Amino acid sequence: MNIQPATETAPHEKPRPQSLTDLFISFTLLALQGFGGVMAIVQQELVDKKKWLTQEEFIEDWAVAQIMPGPNVVNLSIIIGGRYFGLPGALAACAGMLLMPLMLILLIAILYAPYANHPNVVHALRAMGAVAAGLILATGFRLISALKRNPLGMRICFALSALCFIAVALLRLPLIYPLFGLGFVGCALAYRKLAK
Template sequence: MSLPAPDAPELAQAPGAPQGPASLWVLYLAFNRLALQGFGGVLAVAQRELVERLGWLSREEFVETLAIAQVLPGPNVVNLSLMIGDRYFGLRGAFAALAGMFVLPSLLVLSMAALYGSVAQHPVVGNALRGMGAVSAGLILATGLKLLPAVHRNSMGPVLAAVLAVATVVAVVWLRVPLPWLVLMLGGLGMAAAWHGLAQTAERA
């Protein structure tokens, strides 16, 4: 008597690999929690929630998925939610993650926008917003520093990745290169370098 074959997801799940959400409801609640914490920018919270707390993505997977989300049209974290939802539950997962990002947070933001109109001229409100802007910048910087170790395992290698990062900063801050040209030039160069690195790795294997 032959034993029944294990399910495909169990075969694909390697030991120590990131575990995905157990259900659509869990996926919805996770992105709802993420969005509610992310006033002023969700990126820093997304890395902490999806990689560190939930363990749905490894650090390298998060960096790679975020890179694709940055290139696609639209807000990067919205694109990220769609890709992660689709990865685990297909189209239903994409809609569940998107609903978590937008439904309740949108109601809160609209309510706060209406409230802000009545207190916008108060000096305390202006100072509070400036303080929150500094905190948001610090969170994004801290997230970038946390993700730096993932660069060492990138197919391009840390040196070329650092060169592209510096070139991007120079092009944006000092040269004022428009975003479409920046994506085409440095983005295209990065993709070509990654493709070459992957080909070399495959040859060695």
């Protein structure tokens, strides 16, 4: 019996987009799947399926995307594209996220105009709002597991989330106040914990 010695394998390299075209097509397909928001789909595709990001990287990038002006998912696409291919990658990912939805929304606007006041159309659009809220909640629940590794710990993260919900949903404060106020508190607490 001939036994050969085990060969050493190179460390497994993290998956990444293969080209600008791959980046553009991937974000175009993501954009076409999103009705009422693509955040849930982006998280599933980029973290679970393509593995371009870890759960922690996704949450960190998502946090940055949310505090930047503009649509969150577009900001996220720019961050990811820029990470892998610099400015051309950021532009390719952004174009993928915007081009087809823009063309579709223009077509829908043309078709929608004559039927805008039809009761069935109005009810269908209201129902889509509930679907969008459900997608956002489902994504939030999926991301909770990453808080276990957050330097602040689960209790502080939940407390900051609850305060933000109270400020925005109940007190109806403009988003800028809880964003910078609670954001500063969260950053300061994380800095203190990490400094130890």
